[in-house]
Amino acid sequence: MTFNRSDVGAGSIFVAIGLFFGLMTLYGLDIGTARRMGPGYFPIVLSGILIVFGIATILKGMSHPDVERGPLPWRGIPVLLSVPVLFGLLIRPLGIAPVLLITTFVTSFASRRMSLLAAVALSVGLTIFCILVFSIGLGLPLRVFGSAVEPWTRPIFGVR
Amino acid sequence: MKKLVASLSIAAALAVLPQFASAQTYPERTISMVVPFSAGGPTDTVARLVAEAMSRDLGQQVIVENVGGAGGTVGAARVAQAEADGYTLLLHHIGMATSATLYRNLTYNPLESFEYAGLVTEVPMTIIARPDFPAEDLQGLISYVKENADDVTYANAGIGAASHLCGMLFMSEIGTQLTTVPYQGTGPAMTDLLGGQVDFMCDQTTNTTSQIQAGAVKAYAVTSAERLEQLPDLPTAAEGGLASMQFGIWHGLYAPAGTDAAIVDRLSQSLKVALKDPNVIERFAALATSPEPEENATPDALKAKVESEIARWKPLIEAAGVYAD
Amino acid sequence: MDLVSNLYLGLSIALQPHNLMFCFLGCLLGTLVGVLPGIGPTATIAMLLPITLGLDPATSLIMLAGIYYGAQYGGSTTAILINLPGESSSAVTAIDGYQMAKQGRAGIALATAALGSFFAGTVATVILALFAPPLAKAALNFGSPEYFSLMVLGLICAIALAHGSILKATAMIVIGLLFGLVGADLYSGAQRFTFGIPQLSDELNFVAVAVGIFGIAEILRNLQSETDRDVMVKKVANLWPSGEDFRRMAAPVVRGTALGSILGVLPGGGAILASFASYTVEKRLSRTPEEFGRGAIEGVAGPESANNAGAQTSFIPMLTLGIPANPVMALMIGAMIIQGIVPGPNVVNQNPDLFWGIIASMWAGNLMLVLLNLPLIGLWVRLLTIPYYLLFPAIMAFAAIGIYSINSNPYDLYTLSLFGALGYALVRFGCEPAPLLLGFVLGPMLEEHLRRAMIISKGDPSVFLTRPISATLLVMSLVVLAIVLMPSVRKKREEVFVEED
Numbered sequence: 001m002t003f004n005r006s007d008v009g010a011g012s013i014f015v016a017i018g019l020f021f022g023l024m025t026l027y028g029l030d031i032g033t034a035r036r037m038g039p040g041y042f043p044i045v046l047s048g049i050l051i052v053f054g055i056a057t058i059l060k061g062m063s064h065p066d067v068e069r070g071p072l073p074w075r076g077i078p079v080l081l082s083v084p085v086l087f088g089l090l091i092r093p094l095g096i097a098p099v100l101l102i103t104t105f106v107t108s109f110a111s112r113r114m115s116l117l118a119a120v121a122l123s124v125g126l127t128i129f130c131i132l133v134f135s136i137g138l139g140l141p142l143r144v145f146g147s148a149v150e151p152w153t154r155p156i157f158g159v160r
Numbered sequence: 161m162k163k164l165v166a167s168l169s170i171a172a173a174l175a176v177l178p179q180f181a182s183a184q185t186y187p188e189r190t191i192s193m194v195v196p197f198s199a200g201g202p203t204d205t206v207a208r209l210v211a212e213a214m215s216r217d218l219g220q221q222v223i224v225e226n227v228g229g230a231g232g233t234v235g236a237a238r239v240a241q242a243e244a245d246g247y248t249l250l251l252h253h254i255g256m257a258t259s260a261t262l263y264r265n266l267t268y269n270p271l272e273s274f275e276y277a278g279l280v281t282e283v284p285m286t287i288i289a290r291p292d293f294p295a296e297d298l299q300g301l302i303s304y305v306k307e308n309a310d311d312v313t314y315a316n317a318g319i320g321a322a323s324h325l326c327g328m329l330f331m332s333e334i335g336t337q338l339t340t341v342p343y344q345g346t347g348p349a350m351t352d353l354l355g356g357q358v359d360f361m362c363d364q365t366t367n368t369t370s371q372i373q374a375g376a377v378k379a380y381a382v383t384s385a386e387r388l389e390q391l392p393d394l395p396t397a398a399e400g401g402l403a404s405m406q407f408g409i410w411h412g413l414y415a416p417a418g419t420d421a422a423i424v425d426r427l428s429q430s431l432k433v434a435l436k437d438p439n440v441i442e443r444f445a446a447l448a449t450s451p452e453p454e455e456n457a458t459p460d461a462l463k464a465k466v467e468s469e470i471a472r473w474k475p476l477i478e479a480a481g482v483y484a485d
Numbered sequence: 486m487d488l489v490s491n492l493y494l495g496l497s498i499a500l501q502p503h504n505l506m507f508c509f510l511g512c513l514l515g516t517l518v519g520v521l522p523g524i525g526p527t528a529t530i531a532m533l534l535p536i537t538l539g540l541d542p543a544t545s546l547i548m549l550a551g552i553y554y555g556a557q558y559g560g561s562t563t564a565i566l567i568n569l570p571g572e573s574s575s576a577v578t579a580i581d582g583y584q585m586a587k588q589g590r591a592g593i594a595l596a597t598a599a600l601g602s603f604f605a606g607t608v609a610t611v612i613l614a615l616f617a618p619p620l621a622k623a624a625l626n627f628g629s630p631e632y633f634s635l636m637v638l639g640l641i642c643a644i645a646l647a648h649g650s651i652l653k654a655t656a657m658i659v660i661g662l663l664f665g666l667v668g669a670d671l672y673s674g675a676q677r678f679t680f681g682i683p684q685l686s687d688e689l690n691f692v693a694v695a696v697g698i699f700g701i702a703e704i705l706r707n708l709q710s711e712t713d714r715d716v717m718v719k720k721v722a723n724l725w726p727s728g729e730d731f732r733r734m735a736a737p738v739v740r741g742t743a744l745g746s747i748l749g750v751l752p753g754g755g756a757i758l759a760s761f762a763s764y765t766v767e768k769r770l771s772r773t774p775e776e777f778g779r780g781a782i783e784g785v786a787g788p789e790s791a792n793n794a795g796a797q798t799s800f801i802p803m804l805t806l807g808i809p810a811n812p813v814m815a816l817m818i819g820a821m822i823i824q825g826i827v828p829g830p831n832v833v834n835q836n837p838d839l840f841w842g843i844i845a846s847m848w849a850g851n852l853m854l855v856l857l858n859l860p861l862i863g864l865w866v867r868l869l870t871i872p873y874y875l876l877f878p879a880i881m882a883f884a885a886i887g888i889y890s891i892n893s894n895p896y897d898l899y900t901l902s903l904f905g906a907l908g909y910a911l912v913r914f915g916c917e918p919a920p921l922l923l924g925f926v927l928g929p930m931l932e933e934h935l936r937r938a939m940i941i942s943k944g945d946p947s948v949f950l951t952r953p954i955s956a957t958l959l960v961m962s963l964v965v966l967a968i969v970l971m972p973s974v975r976k977k978r979e980e981v982f983v984e985e986d
């Protein structure tokens with residue numbers, strides 16, 4: 001049996017999101033009445049609509065032929081989705097300079113065209129550029145070196 | 161190589177004796193003043209004016225950092241957990257005291273997690289209504305509101321906002337519950353008041369003075385002890401017969417608990433200098449407020465204020481049964 | 486006659502050499518922060534507020550205003566070149582602008598955006614001067630029922646504008662609406678979908694959501710085809726629009742300007758609604774609607790003019806009522822207060838030099854932006870020749886710094902990852918990201934106004950029909966919905982959809 005995997009995939013995501021919000025609402029939020037709507041009124045209506053649309057999309061996909069899609073970027077997905085998390089976890093303890101070095105280096109390997117040398121050069125160059133533009137030029141309140149590395153960088157770079 | 165070894169040993173020495181080194185030479189780099197609200201609001205404005213004046217006194221930049229969220233508790237929690245080195249400060253308003261009751265699971269304790277530097281300013285509140293509201297004075301407002309309790313609507317800017325606190329106090333004083341209509345901030349609430357969509361509200365002079373002066377809204381009372389220079393015709397709540405409606409949105413400067421006493425003292429001194437700065441006085445006047453006198457810009461005065469205000473608002477909030485989490 | 490003397494007063498202020506200089510400085514800074522994805526005008530103005538203390542009030546506000554509309558220009562540059570809308574209003578520009586760039590028409594798209602914005606800015610400045618006080622009064626008549634109906638119309642237009650399946654477009658809007666509700670409930674204070682994390686109790690960060698579903702998803706899409714083709718444009722054809730291009734952009738620019746000028750006055754979603762509405766209108770009026778989403782110049786010209794006009798007229802409630810229409814306007818009010826000027830109805834009488842000086846400077850600023858941007862187009866386009874594997878790490882770094890610096894909140898970065906994943910999955914399954922973003926922006930407002938309208942009317946739903954403006958808007962929504970669902974239109978959509986697969 002052939003079915004349209006795009007429609008079935010999208011429909012399943014709709015149903016999943018609908019169920020997630022719907023169940024969170026049912027188990028924790030007051031729905032209230034139309035006059036005095038509670039915090040759960042709007043979400044429960046929306047989740048219901050979303051689940052119905054999701055099922056409709058799945059049913060529609062069952063009766064349509066599948067189409068060809070490109071290959072998945074198996075390196076790109078884990079790298080690109082983890083880099084912001086890494087940035088968020090490390091920015092406060094390490095400060096902007098070490099974080100940019102690390103995250104840019106990691107990001108580089110999402111592409112198969114990147115060589116080790118190019119990745120190192122890009123990380124260092126981009127880090128210096130960003131510190132000049134954002135920290136010194138625009139004066140964003142970002143610490144160049146966070147408290148975890150500051151005692152070691154202070155004698156070399158001074159207080160930043 | 162020698163240089164590297166030398167730097168590393170200095171680094172090690174610094175790591176061992178950070179407190180000693182920092183209290184002697186404080187401040188030696190940029191100080192971050194956290195404002196737990198978004199940029200552009202009244203608290204942010206107060207912070208920026210004070211930070212600018214303190215920068216000049218301390219000889220180091222004091223940068224305002226906006227860490228908004230959850231009625232100011234996210235920014236306060238950030239500072240409570242920050243290093244107690246005097247480089248992360250907090251400028252917070254009355255919410256420091258009310259959030260102790262409004263939020264039942266705070267990650268910090270307003271009475272234990274901070275060192276107090278001093279009070280900054282106290283902005284009074286005004287009670288105003290839509291331009292065609294029938295009542296003429298505060299007593300008229302009270303009796304009209306009591307007679308039409310089912311129909312009158314009170315606007316506020318969300319739970320924990322100055323306008324919410326004032327409304328809670330007002331309803332408790334007159335013993336009548338009204339329909340409250342919350343807004344996403346004072347701006348939209350004021351729009352609906354001017355357009356006659358809601359009946360009345362009570363908000364900081366920062367937001368209301370120009371509308372009152374222009375006659376765009378009806379004003380009934382100011383909650384300060386004396387009449388304001390900017391609004392000489394507006395009676396105080398006490399004059400209008402509601403003596404207990406006396407309060408303002410006070411602002412204080414804090415550092416994380418454990419900050420060296422010498423540093424806190426230096427900050428308090430710097431705050432006193434900032435509050436005497438002619439520019440700060442002039443700009444505060446435009447906000448229809450004034451800097452706290454010198455004796456209030458002290459750790460003890462702020463500590464006393466936080467304690468007394470927690471005690472004042474706790475029963476009111478608990479009676480209203482409104483919590484922000 | 487008053488208008489002439491007022492404008493003369495304004496020009497005499499705006500054209501003073503030091504004011505011109507700061508206006509230029511503001512435009513330049515604004516363009517720069519607009520081009521760097523993530524860092525918006527809000528953060529920049531907030532950081533520059535203390536610096537303006539030393540300037541006189543008119544000069545400082547002229548400079549801050551320059552940053553604001555400069556950033557609108559710069560924001561469309563990144564939207565067109567690398568599909569990264571730094572601001573909600575440039576999200577629409579990205580749809581067709583980026584497609585044009587892929588076809589080697591980046592220069593033309595940028596020129597269209599610049600010229601359209603200049604025209605819109607000029608007209609909106611005149612409107613601002615002519616109608617500021619009456620328009621502000623009209624905005625006061627908009628209560629919650631009117632806002633609710635307006636947003637319903639906006640959402641229905643968004644469904645109409647989506648190419649492909651109506652089913653999926655509607656579902657995407659609903660997803661956006663639901664994610665827009667994350668955070669503390671305004672009415673009860675209840676935490677919704679936050680898992681008890683206080684950092685989530687304000688709404689999810691808009692820039693993080695937008696960069697996630699547009700930016701990260703786009704990078705992943707480019708990496709997916711890295712092996713079989715070079716994703717970036719190699720040859721960049723002519724930079725200047727042809728006579729044919731000019732003919733096609735003229736009417737959309739005029740219509741976009743009109744829409745933007747009107748909707749910009751409304752507080753809240755004015756500017757973004759304007760660009761979405763303009764896109765819908767152009768697509769409906771076009772004889773070749775199938776080109777939309779594939780590099781139609783009308784899809785850049787209309788929304789760009791609309792958002793620039795809206796940006797300009799959003800000064801109206803701020804200058805005349807002292808009420809901010811958006812966060813940037815809130816900052817401008819902060820700047821006025823710092824300067825010792827109390828914003829509100831009195832500004833126009835007590836500080837006429839300030840009021841008219843700002844208005845006149847906007848026109849001067851728009852002219853400067855064109856002069857600044859047109860020569861730069863060649864430079865921006867050359868950016869596209871940087872190999873993609875060197876470009877995307879830089880995009881990621883700028884996006885991360887920009888998002889973090891808005892609120893110093895690491896959770897905003899986790900949001901970025903989440904929406905990158907969701908956006909990529911949905912786009913791969915043939916869903917369009919734009920409706921999700923619109924739903925996300927309008928979700929909280931839609932709910933807020935619905936609930937407020939019901940509270941004030943004491944639970945009587947007929948308010949939406951008994952108030953004339955609200956009723957008109959709802960009737961318009963019904964008409965649009967009827968057109969979309971008409972069998973002939975639906976058939977045409979389905980054909981386009983099949984082609985696309």
